[in-house]
Amino acid sequence: MLRRQILLAMGTAIALAAAIPGVHAQTKPTMGIVVKIGGIPWFNAMEMGIKEQGEKLGVDATMIGPTSADPALQVRAIEDLIAKGVNVIGVVPNDEKALEPVLEKARAAGIKVVAHEGPGLNNVDWDFELASVKGFGETHAELLAQKMGGKGEYAVFVGSLTVPLHNAWADAAIAYLGANYPGMTLIGERYGVAESVDDSRKTALDLMAANPDLKGFLAFGSQGPIGAGRAIEERRLIGQVHVLGPFSPGQGQKLVKSGAISGGFMWNPAEAGRVFVTMGKLLVDGVEIKDGTEIEGLGVVKPDAAGRDIITDNLIAINAETVDSLADLGL
Secondary structure, eight states: OHHHHHHHHHHHHHHHHHHSTTTTGGGSOEEEEEOSOSSSHHHHHHHHHHHHHHHHHTOEEEEEOOSSSOHHHHHHHHHHHHHHTOSEEEEOOSOHHHHHHHHHHHHHTTOEEEEESOTTOSSOSEEEESSOHHHHHHHHHHHHHHHHTTOEEEEEEESOTTOHHHHHHHHHHHHHHHHHOTTEEEOSSOEEOTTOHHHHHHHHHHHHHHOTTEEEEEEESTTHHHHHHHHHHHHTOBTTBEEEOOOOHHHHHHHHHHTSSOBEEEOOHHHHHHHHHHHHHHHHTTOOOOTTOEETTTEEOOOBTTTTEEEOOOOEEESTTTHHHHHHTTO
16 A cells, blocks of 8 residues: 555656646756857857757757957856856856956856866866967967068957957967067067957058068957958958968858968867867766866866866868868858
């Protein structure tokens, strides 16, 4: 009799749970990922990876892309996610300092925080990178030096003067060229225009008009090479002025083939989106990430536990030989 009563009670509980909307959905981890800006190919590809991995791992993961690269818009988006009570917040920061207070608030509320392109952030559980600062900056610098024959003037674009990783790449590239190619001269300091095609194009045109010996652009920010490449085409200086930097292959495909963009290196933003979700799921599940842990999309990692950083080098060359195949992947 007791056994029959227990079974009846269990069956009733299961039936009630099935009848209540959202009971099962509540067990699904929720994650919101705030990127620098919405609607551009790089982050469109990242969103694709987020959705794919969310479906694969059973995570309700969404991407939030602000309408402009304004740190205040990222803060507002994170505030909204805190109010919704998501399990995990991901972020690709425009300004690390501006985000620290709101990320601290998120963690105080028990929300896990994962960052990408934010190795200087403190209020995170982990930041992951698919390229080391030194490796990414120096690899681009060396290719620019080869294209320019190791001499001439060059300019550097970054997304903005507050985007930490863009400026760290620029620092590494400039230091490398200064140490290894004394015949190359940086003009100005750096220009915070590389999150806008129009701003990059206009700045490139202005700089070429004012500096007739300008022979190269290093553009860290996915819209920088596109805008500078268009300026090269307008001035009919293909082969005379070289543009290097990370960009979406699909967006820059024609410019690469025309020679207006000389090349660059990237990591796969769709893979970064997948890693975001993977990292979030590991944190929700309480998995310890330590030296030797294998993480899908990153490989076997050697995390910096003190800095909360996981840094790998997974660079892909973008050039006339690879751009079509990369574009075909939706990048």
